[in-house]
Amino acid sequence: MDVAIVGIGIHPFGRTDGATGLEQGVVAARKALDDAGVDWPDMEFAYGGTSAAEKPDTMVSKLGLTGLQFINVSNGCATGGSALQSAYMAIKSGMFDVGMAVGFDKHPRGAFTIDPEGSGLGKWYGDIGMALTPQFFGMKIQRYMHEFGISEDTLTRVAVKNFKYGAMNENAWRREAFSFDDVATSPMVCAPLRKYMFCSPAEGGCAMILCRADKAKEFTSKPIYLNAAVVKTRNFGSFEVFSQNQALDRADSPTVKASQAAFEMAGIGPDDIQVAQLQDTESGAEIMHMSENGFCADGDQEKWLAEGWTEIHGKLPVNTDGGCLANGEPVGASGLRQVYEICLQLRGEAGQRQVPNDPKVGYTHVYGAPGLSGVTIMSR
Amino acid sequence: MATSVADQVPIAEGLFTWPSNDPRLIGSKCNNCGVVTFPAQNSCPACSAVDSTSIELARRGTLWTFTIQCFLPNRPPYEGPETPDNFQPFAVGYVELPDQTRVETRIKTNDIDKLHVGMEMELVVEKYIERDGKDVIAYFFQPVDELA
Numbered sequence: 001m002d003v004a005i006v007g008i009g010i011h012p013f014g015r016t017d018g019a020t021g022l023e024q025g026v027v028a029a030r031k032a033l034d035d036a037g038v039d040w041p042d043m044e045f046a047y048g049g050t051s052a053a054e055k056p057d058t059m060v061s062k063l064g065l066t067g068l069q070f071i072n073v074s075n076g077c078a079t080g081g082s083a084l085q086s087a088y089m090a091i092k093s094g095m096f097d098v099g100m101a102v103g104f105d106k107h108p109r110g111a112f113t114i115d116p117e118g119s120g121l122g123k124w125y126g127d128i129g130m131a132l133t134p135q136f137f138g139m140k141i142q143r144y145m146h147e148f149g150i151s152e153d154t155l156t157r158v159a160v161k162n163f164k165y166g167a168m169n170e171n172a173w174r175r176e177a178f179s180f181d182d183v184a185t186s187p188m189v190c191a192p193l194r195k196y197m198f199c200s201p202a203e204g205g206c207a208m209i210l211c212r213a214d215k216a217k218e219f220t221s222k223p224i225y226l227n228a229a230v231v232k233t234r235n236f237g238s239f240e241v242f243s244q245n246q247a248l249d250r251a252d253s254p255t256v257k258a259s260q261a262a263f264e265m266a267g268i269g270p271d272d273i274q275v276a277q278l279q280d281t282e283s284g285a286e287i288m289h290m291s292e293n294g295f296c297a298d299g300d301q302e303k304w305l306a307e308g309w310t311e312i313h314g315k316l317p318v319n320t321d322g323g324c325l326a327n328g329e330p331v332g333a334s335g336l337r338q339v340y341e342i343c344l345q346l347r348g349e350a351g352q353r354q355v356p357n358d359p360k361v362g363y364t365h366v367y368g369a370p371g372l373s374g375v376t377i378m379s380r
Numbered sequence: 381m382a383t384s385v386a387d388q389v390p391i392a393e394g395l396f397t398w399p400s401n402d403p404r405l406i407g408s409k410c411n412n413c414g415v416v417t418f419p420a421q422n423s424c425p426a427c428s429a430v431d432s433t434s435i436e437l438a439r440r441g442t443l444w445t446f447t448i449q450c451f452l453p454n455r456p457p458y459e460g461p462e463t464p465d466n467f468q469p470f471a472v473g474y475v476e477l478p479d480q481t482r483v484e485t486r487i488k489t490n491d492i493d494k495l496h497v498g499m500e501m502e503l504v505v506e507k508y509i510e511r512d513g514k515d516v517i518a519y520f521f522q523p524v525d526e527l528a
Contacts, residue, residue, distance in 0.1 A: 245417060
């Protein structure tokens with residue numbers, strides 16, 4: 001049973017004082033229902049994701065107590081992507097015809113505060129100052145730059161690009177473009193990564209209506225087909241956040257595993273992708289995820305960014321909605337936002353961010369602690 | 381500062397040999413596949429076997445990667461001695477211990493700008509903070525060329 005996305009909805013990302021995370025999720029859900037031309041009682045199931053806001057299944061008190069199967073999802077930064085993958089499986093299995101994947105969040109300001117013991121680490125790990133996700137991002141790209149000759153200029157170019165597109169996205173949080181110098185001289189946070197190279201925890205909501213592909217045209221004239229949806233966790237030896245030690249022999253990251261499985265499932269390869277959303281918690285992540293997802297060789301990002309190949313008019317536009325950098329990261333909704341943008345691009349509804357030449361195939365990738373990746377491949 | 385061993389406590393039990401004149405990090409080696417883990421654990425993250433032996437890790441290794449923490453971490457969980465007014469950036473990295481594993485560590489250095497991948501590092505076990513009238517002892521790695 002193939003699966004289609006027939007409705008999409010989003011609540012703007014950023015800071016919305018006076019609205020709870022759940023209320024933002026409800027706004028996104030109603031927009032997705034409207035977009036598909038259906039009502040909440042038509043939903044046979046829902047998967048809802050959040051990490052810091054209210055329990056998603058309590059949305060029914062606002063949307064309607066219809067008795068549907070509603071399952072809460074919590075899976076680190078890949079929470080939204082995992083909700084979508086769960087909804088995909090529900091329809092793929094033949095058990096349901098139509099349902100919703102929804103995610104929302106509302107994080108406090110500032111860096112994520114980690115509870116080391118809740119993450120299976122000793123209390124000492126936090127005491128001594130190592131329980132900080134930005135350190136991992138700094139250390140991973142530092143090693144990558146050393147091994148593959150990536151320059152700090154390339155880190156800067158990623159941020160300039162994503163904030164430029166954020167400024168063109170009415171649902172983005174950061175809507176101000178930065179110059180190269182603005183980014184390159186912003187304060188150092190976790191070397192070599194600077195302030196304007198990082199995304200921040202945020203708020204927002206996003207929802208999708210999924211259905212059996214053979215029924216998609218009953219809902220919309222522009223269905224987007226989910227050709228693959230894969231979630232993978234880390235293998236022994238991959239370099240992941242909050243690792244008190246690392247094996248001497250490196251293993252492929254969960255992103256590599258998820259990407260390869262998704263391409264195999266879809267029966268296409270990286271050269272077939274015309275627009276992509278790749279997890280950019282910071283500039284270094286987007287660079288490394290370009291190669292981990294199979295789009296370029298390690299080190300080639302230096303040329304790709306210098307030549308503008310990941311710009312909207314380049315050969316593979318990446319993070320056309322501004323990515324995590326411009327949207328912030330409400331982790332329950334973040335992966336769904338990526339899918340939302342690809343749906344807009346494939347429908348030809350992305351406005352001034354529209355990728356030219358009528359793209360037909362798109363790709364999303366989300367990565368989360370403590371080492372999992374979600375990849376989707378979509379087409380129309 | 382407390383001066384006798386009785387006034388010193390390790391930041392966590394089982395991380396390193398203590399008290400000791402020549403302290404070492406304590407890891408575990410899987411008796412099935414040989415993979416070394418730090419901190420020590422009784423099951424193997426590589427092969428799932430529950431059959432490991434506690435071992436002392438090498439004192440010297442090379443810096444595999446690092447970052448410089450430029451803002452004061454949130455409390456809790458952080459318990460470092462700095463205040464927002466006197467905070468200075470500190471380094472964190474992975475030190476590769478030959479034929480064993482790469483250990484995540486705070487880095488002690490006199491010149492943070494000179495840190496670079498590949499430099500020789502050595503284990504230092506010393507006071508980190510004071511808590512309840514006692515010195516809390518932690519492990520660090522420091523560039524070998526800074527150790528006379």
